[in-house]
Amino acid sequence: MTDMLKDFKQSVLVALWFVFLTFPLMVVRVNTMNNVVEWRWMNLVWVAIAAFVLSYVWRYLLARKQARMKVAEEGIQQQTKLQVLLEDMSFRYKAMGVLLIIALAFPQIFDTYQTTIMISALIYVVLGLGLNISVGLAGLLDLGYVAFFAVGAYAYALLNHHFGFGFWTILPVGGILGCLFGVVLGFPILRLRGDYLAIVTLGFGMIIKVVLENWSEFSFGPSGIANIDKPGLFGMDMNIDSSTVYIYYIMIALVVFTILVTMRLRNSRIGRAWIALREDEIACVAMGIDMARTKLSAYALGAFWAGMVGVLFAAKTTFINPASFTFMESAIILSIVVLGGMGSILGVILGAFILILLPEYLRAFSEYRMLAFGAAMVLMMIFRPQGIISNIRQKYEYKGLKEETENG
């Protein structure tokens, strides 16, 4: 009760403070036309109420979070309903089945516009899952991830433009090229960690973009490459609608493939080594893990997906130029991983849908997009730093398990 009163008092103080701070902006307005000063007292009331409510909710959430942490510290493993549900295998299979049916039926139910939006969301799902390998699992902060995406897209665009190679031939080539660039970038940054790593990867992302913009003989500069072939299906001619649907299905297949592979990798010997590297580099090396190889493999495998989906991106838009591969893209992909939950596959997928679909459907508020973006990030870091869905640890079966559960 006293806590509530304290919160109430504090919130009143915050409200008063905000009223004071915003007074000149929100209340006083000089009307230069009529040379009078307008006093908008109603604004004052609104500011006070808004500040009070926000502050009170803020305090309430913080208190709740702290109470939860206390419980966790006492060693009681508490699981939310969602976690219990997610760990139930039969539920998982059912949910996956339903989602797959929805995903397959989507282009039949909705129009081409919706399908196009969905394709770009799926592209970001794959990008997020790829970045999740290096950032979420191996803990290597990569701010230039979009560079690999650009590598894949330009690989297809150029090879298609000059030599007429088709989409299906270049799809794996794009992935492998992404991989190679991952290794090339990986070598110089083997010794770096944390902030330094972030700066170098940021630079790498910039370099790729600058090269693409300025090396006109190679990449056609800022004007980009147009008339890239759409994916073919045994030489059939397709109109825009059916071609979009076709790309959508390719994308669904690619997403399923990515989920399958990243899931298996995460729960393998390699995946464990990545996580160990993230947790403690020195201990990891002292346990016999080859740091160079582990880091490079994380980078290369992360880049692989970006390269591959880059090919699809080029095929989907049929036109690419360096403007599609700005730092902003890297930041968005990173936000997807952080918002969704580092290391969590389901979280990253959710994060991608939220960050890509919401702005599409809330076009009315597009001016405030970046504002909302930033606010969401800040709130996330304060109240749920582990992301929307925190990583679920794999359960292992071992011989002692049976007796243990029988006794307990």
Add this chain to the structure above:
Amino acid sequence: MAEKHKLLEVKGLTMDFGGLRAVDSVSLEVHEGEIAALIGPNGAGKTTFFNCVTGIYDPTKGDILLHPKGLPTRRLNGLKPNKVTEMGLARTFQNIRLFSDMTVLENVMIGRHCRTKSGIFRSIIRGKAVREEEQEIVESSYQLLQKVGLAEFTNEFAKNLPYGAQRRLEIARAMATDPFLLLLDEPAAGMNPQETSELDQLICKISEEEQIAILLIEHDMKLVMNISNPIYVMEYGKKIAEGSPQQIKDNPKVIEAYLGEETDA
């Protein structure tokens, strides 16, 4: 009794950090079946010595030779830490370095990494061989946890373990790499007397049952005197004494190092 097989031989190891000589030509040997101890006041260079042996630092001078049984001698100078571990020399850390966001079982499973070999592609395809190897890793890791008495915590996060259990988990993790020599850096630091005596028994058990030789750094004199022989004493980077517990107790230099120099008033 025949001469015991020499496992680790360090000759004149010197480590400089700029102008500071942290370890000054220290020689030391660990034989099969031994529990050797390295003691000394704070800042004597014990941990630096460990870091040199395990490849975290590249020593300025001296030789670190490993003589695995039935295999040719290897010089460890300048090898990467993971190579040293692969050769059969595992360590724990003074300030606990567990993978805190992994479960207890997974921590031990990491130790199995260098003894298993599924690569990226085989992990993606996950054939029978890979699945069997995974199961083998899980089983052997669980057995190790039982050995150090942590089976009840198997699926807990490592960060949620009590302090003493974290220390034991570090030992289990190191043992998972199949070492023949285990370096323990202050395993009893921060433990209460009861935990210390349990650790005492655990170390003896490892040494006897697993045939793993042990070299430990420790401040807890009772533990050192109880279980280890020989004992090496370091001060200011130099080795000042070596011998059996009794010899060390009676050595005037050691008493001086620990209790301070006697001065005429």
